[in-house]
Amino acid sequence: MKNTASGLTLYTFAMSHYSEKIRWTLDHSHIPYREVCMTPVFHMLPALRMGKQGQTTLPILQTPRTAIQNSPRILDWLIDNYGPLDILPAEHLQAVRDIEQRFDAIGKDVARFLYANSFGKADEHILKLWTDHASAPQAAFLRLAYPIVRWGFRRKLHITAKRADLALQRITREINWLDTQLADGRFYLVNNRFSAADITVAALLAPIACPAQHPVYGEPLFAASMADAIQPWRDRKALQWVRHMYDLHRGEFTGGAFSPQSDRLRA
Ligand SMILES: N[C@@H](CCC(=O)N[C@@H](CS)C(=O)NCC(=O)O)C(=O)O
Structure with a gap:
């Protein structure tokens, strides 16, 4: 197990796009941390205990003094404790955080869309x-409890045909918005510089854009299983931009949970 001088441990799910947002922020900012990838269901008690907010969501950043749950609060903490960070520039912070909030708001829709198109079709893959x-x-x-856990996920994420359709509309609206932002030829979303706004948008849309660098969504098997569902957006400028951000800025996963010898490459 890797020790870090900073004493930071990031609790994540490999699949979680909110976790990827924080993981990328830490990696990009060269803040040492250890990543612990949790297993659904078994994450609940530790998350409740660490977060102390009655919530079971990840990511959670455990620091030497406290545990922070909820990705925007983790960014707040990083600003307070590691700032100034070049991806969270004080003079453009509001613009960055507005875009962060905008895309955080469709995170549940992206998850709903993903599971709606995987449950019953790619169960073995989800289980893996x-x-x-x-x-x-x-x-x-x-493995044994999968049907019950899947049922629980369906209920918790409100995965119904109607809500999946609504998710599709809400994701499309944000993809349209991103296309409009990029239409003037800009490369980065705020002040012509790579920021946490770009990280948030790219991380939150990674399950749909399937960038090659992502340890889960870059898997050819995942991309193949979602190919039909993501077909309407696949070649949109917005999603090409996501893949480009990954190409240019994703860099190394330094938390120790994913390495060049990760499961994906061993499989
Ligand atoms: N607002 C939260 C959302 C995090 C979230 O929804 N995480 C999902 C994974 S992507 C999760 O932990 N789900 C399991 C659960 O709620 O128990 C954040 O920004 O951190």
């Missing part, structure tokens, strides 16, 4: 992703 970082007993439990 859920158990990639599990212990043997956890994996055995999830």
Whole structure:
């Protein structure tokens, strides 16, 4: 297990786009951390205990003094404790945070869309992703309980045909917005410089853009299983931009949960 001088541990799910937003922020800012990828269901108790907010969501950043749940709050903490960060420039902070908020708001829709198009069609693949970082007993439990866990996910994320359709509309609206922003030829969303706005948008849309560098969404198997669902957006300028941001700025995953020898490359 990798120790970090900073004493930061980031609790994530490999698949979580909000987790990727923070992981990328830490990697890009050269802030040392250790990443612990959790297993769905088994994350709940630790998340409740660490977050102390009655919420089970990840990411959670455990610092030597406190644990911070919720990705915008983690960025606040990083500004306070590691600022100024070049991706969170004080003079353009409001513009960056507005875009962050805008795309955080469609995170649940992206997850809903992803699971609506995977449950019942790519269950083996979902199960593999859920158990990639599990212990043997956890994996055995999830395999057995998968139908019940899937049912729980459907309920929690309100995965119905109607809500999946609404998710599609809301994602499309933000993709249209991004296309409009990029129409004047700009490369970065705020002040012509790479920022947490670009990271948030690219991370939150990664499940749809499938950038090659992403340890889950860059998997050819995942891209193939979602090919029909994401076809309407695949070649949109906005999604090409996401892949371009990954090409240019994603860099190394330094938390230790993913390496060049990761599951994906071993598979
Ligand atoms: N607003 C939260 C949303 C995080 C979130 O929804 N995380 C999902 C994974 S992408 C999660 O932890 N789901 C499991 C759960 O709610 O128990 C943030 O920005 O951190």
